[in-house]
Amino acid sequence: xxxxxxxxxxxxxxxxxxxxxxxxxxxxxxxxxxxxxxxxxxxxxxxxxxxxxxxxxxxxxxxxxxxxxxxxxxxxxxxxxxxxxxxxxxxxxxxxxxxxxxxxxxxxxxxxxxxxxxxxxxxxxxxxxxxxxxxxxxxxxxxxxxxxxxxxxxxxxxxxxxxxxxxxxxxxxxxxxxxxxxxxxxxxxxxxxxxxxxxxxxxxxxxxxxxxxxxxxxxxxxxxxxxxxxxxxxxxxxxxxxxxxxxxxxxxxxxxxxxxxxxxxxxxxxxxxxxxxxxxxxxxxxxxxxxxxxxxxxxxxxxxxxxxxxxxxxxxxxxxxxxxxxxxxxxxxxxxxxxxxxxxxxxxxxxxxxxxxxxxxxxxxxxxxxxxxxxxxxxxxxxxxxxxxxxxxxxxxxxxxxx
Numbered sequence: 384x385x386x387x388x389x390x391x392x393x394x395x396x397x398x399x400x401x402x403x404x405x406x407x408x409x410x411x412x413x414x415x416x417x418x419x420x421x422x423x424x425x426x427x428x429x430x431x432x433x434x435x436x437x438x439x440x441x442x443x444x445x446x447x448x449x450x451x452x453x454x455x456x457x458x459x460x461x462x463x464x465x466x467x468x469x470x471x472x473x474x475x476x477x478x479x480x481x482x483x484x485x486x487x488x489x490x491x492x493x494x495x496x497x498x499x500x501x502x503x504x505x506x507x508x509x510x511x512x513x514x515x516x517x518x519x520x521x522x523x524x525x526x527x528x529x530x531x532x533x534x535x536x537x538x539x540x541x542x543x544x545x546x547x548x549x550x551x552x553x554x555x556x557x558x559x560x561x562x563x564x565x566x567x568x569x570x571x572x573x574x575x576x577x578x579x580x581x582x583x584x585x586x587x588x589x590x591x592x593x594x595x596x597x598x599x600x601x602x603x604x605x606x607x608x609x610x611x612x613x614x615x616x617x618x619x620x621x622x623x624x625x626x627x628x629x630x631x632x633x634x635x636x637x638x639x640x641x642x643x644x645x646x647x648x649x650x651x652x653x654x655x656x657x658x659x660x661x662x663x664x665x666x667x668x669x670x671x672x673x674x675x676x677x678x679x680x681x682x683x684x685x686x687x688x689x690x691x692x693x694x695x696x697x698x699x700x701x702x703x704x705x706x707x708x709x710x711x712x713x714x715x716x717x718x719x720x721x722x723x724x725x726x727x728x729x730x731x732x733x734x735x736x737x738x739x740x741x742x743x744x745x746x747x748x749x750x751x752x753x754x755x756x757x758x759x760x761x762x763x764x765x766x767x768x769x770x771x772x773x774x775x776x777x778x779x780x781x782x783x784x785x786x
Contacts, residue, residue, distance in 0.1 A: 424465070425465055425469055437458050444732075444737060444738045445457075449734050456508070456509050466488065467743075471525050472752045493535065497541070512552065520568065524569055543573055558618075560589070561614060582633075585622070612647070612673075616680070646784045652688070652767060655769060659703050661703065667740075669722050670741065671708065672703045673745070690768075698764050711726055713727070720742065
């Protein structure tokens, strides 16, 4: 099947709006299905920014009265969050499937960092820029070739300067502490002097905020939301990967961080119902399938929990992709994401949510950084945990971890 035909068939909404909630999805789970959705999410952002027309083309849907404020942040949000999800795939060598988007990405980054470009992105116009500079840093850590060693020297130096400029921004006492830490880790990876204290502060506080069974508080208190997946576990692991060996106490924490991450991945996999739906809890639910950033990252790392196979993880994430990216209204008529979880649902968006924010959904695509030969892609489809149990399978019960 030609790629354009695959794209058209894969992303066509398969259900009528009224029936969607009651009809279990039956998507293809294969790599082509995932790539078709990646194409649809990524291309509007990358093509517009590569042409220097992201500001001209991207709409700014926002909470009533917030569009002007979000105009300071939404373009960096879209680009950085998108890259944080597709970076491992962009960095995958020896494949022709990513060549076009690699070229678009590198040109888009050049435009984003060129002070003379109409699409020069702001890194210090608003405190929110700290968040998305950190998602860009996460992308750099996940694509060490395409977004680091292979960069044009001028672009690379501008990227370094942009990261350093964010040091004037102050994070609140929450998961945001991980954002300056990730930026410093990226500066380390880029071969630059970096501030160990920003990393140490973030790690120490998150160690203190651990509430048990694989879960951290978002600050001193626990929240029922998906921030352990949106941010906390993926950023902790990426930071420790990059700079963990630099201090004995960080190195000592790393195995514990990984054990907790594996447990939280097990919780995430079990939280997805047999039909691909999941609890609609907490803020930022309009990040859609980005709620499973951590499960996708765990699959990429070959660190899935015992009893959770790569094949069942592929299938369960494909079901979540179908539930959150296939409904009518997910995209506007020009292909830009719209606020919602299962279609266009603007009331679900908090005041800080705008069009660019929604591209955190791209983090579900992290396993595309595994080659097609990997068992995540090559093994036959397999049911996930809730499908097995609710169809009568006799599985071992679930247990918390103590550490």
